[in-house]
Amino acid sequence: MSKTFDRFASIAFLLIGLLFVIESRSISVSSYGSSVGPNIFPMALGTILILLSIKLLFETTKYKSEDGSKEPLQYMKFIIIFVSAAVYAAVLEPLGYVISTFIFLLIAFQTMERGKWIQTIIIAAVFSFGVYYFFAEFLGGSLPGFPEF
């Protein structure tokens, strides 16, 4: 259990609860016959969340300090893959499914482990083309097609 993370998290949840409570006040109270309007539920939940976050904050003060036996995280790989996934999401519609998936898989495979370009290209191509033709053409699903040139 990470003390710093839990502290962070409890404050974050506190703020989220607060946000929901404040926003609920601006939701219309009218309830069309029922005595409970649409603002009651979020407000009650937000309040409970605030209370629970405070309790969590209290609990973090009781944590024993952790031993620093954390394994080094491979940040670089993750960031590259994450950014390329975000770009993949952004270009999916403009560039079409096959092209964007192919590029994403290329980058991801190479990031995970360099080398073996031929295998990488083949597998990425098989996957992108395979899924597209199988679902879009054969089964009649709907995926972004090729861009107009």
Next chain:
Amino acid sequence: MSTIDFLLNGFAVAFQWQNILFAFVGVVIGTAVGVLPGIGPMSGVALLIPVTATLTSGLPTEAAAASSIILLAGVYYGAMYGGSTTSILLNTPGESSSVVTTLDGYQMAKQGRAGAALSIAAIGSFAAGIVSLIGLVLLAEPLSNVAIKFGPAEYFSLMLLGLCAVSGLAGKSMTKALIMTVFGLLLGTIGIDAVSGIARFTYDMPILYSGLEFLTIAVGLFALGEVFKTILERDKEDGAIAKIDRVLPTKQDLKDSAVPIVRGSLLGFFIGVLPGAGATLASFFSYIAEKKFSKHPEKFGKGAIEGVAGPESANNAASGGAMIPLLTLGIPGSGTTAILMGALIMYNIQPGPLLFDDHPEVAWGLIASMFIGNLMLLVLNMPLVKVFAKIIQTPKKYLLPIIIAISFFGVYAVQYTTFDLFLLLACGVIGYLLSKNDYPVAPLVLALVLGPMIENNMRRALTISNGDFSIFVSKPLSLAFIIVAVLWLIIPLLMKLKGRNVIVNEEE
């Protein structure tokens, strides 16, 4: 029409060629998903929902719903079978319900009895599947009849019970589990309120009017969360796979396992029926029970076949039992059943007591195909065990990006918006952070699904009682559920205070 007539009709549905094909595909994918560490039944089912939607888009709604749910349910119990393979061969549980199998199963593998362990696990799982199906058939009608008398107050309290049960036993800290639950409920309020039509928390963004899609969040939190975790943390090299010599168990093995299988099945079934308790809890309980009942408790942990037979039967029986509250009451009892329920709702089939009246083909078709699926799994497992052992050796470098690509494909095929893809990525990061720091994700998913239902029922009940909150405690059934819900929360707290170890219910 009597139950038997319905069941025969169900078999008629299940024997249609496309449903047999779907059942087969489902159990194969399910076993593969269970074998691969990192993807559990929840991610597998979540990933496949959009795929099944596309596959069945040509059929009329009812037939499509029946076929999809047959496939998804096949994935669910197929994963229970598959999970034991890695536990026995690699000492790595494929998912949390197979953790207990590693204790004795891996020991048996080291002694060269891997084949026997695997087949006993398969046989036990099959027997358990049959037991849970018989229970399902017997209990479905009576439970639905009782459930029809439920009013909104009872539904509210029962769903509250389900949420409290999942939170009370999830993870090491109940505070964190409760926070996750409340957060999930809050996320469910985003969108246009169903009762009054007023937009909540949408900030004039039209894309939020229908709320955050449950499927995106589920796939992001589970599948992508696991993928990011594996990418970030360098996994230790897997140990050498134990060799599989004889595949068939000896007569002595069969004799030793018979009683544990029966015990495990019954125990697992009843635990599965309880909302909130699932396969993981069932396998733990079964292991403890087998140890207590055994004449040679010191054999446990060193390769006792009872330690494999009991828990494996229990976790399969529990997954069958978990379908009961889903089908008869419309209340999902665990993360995976919540996802199954999401799939049903997508087809406009409302699970609950009226399911058996309005859509009997879906309900009985599903039950009948579970019989067929279990049979398929038993037949498949023996010869295919070696094939599945090969799958475990798929290099991670190819597997992980393909899982990301499948998640993208799956979510986009259903939602058609780029917003959901970004939400998917965000949930992946959040899922990684949460699971790494011991925040259980299953309550969040369950709360997201149950939230709107809980709120609607609460408001309906209050409308009936004219704003009087005591309606929830004045109706006897509702009061009973609320008391049990409070007990689920308080008892683990008390036990922790006393210092006893509380069994932890990870998502399964």
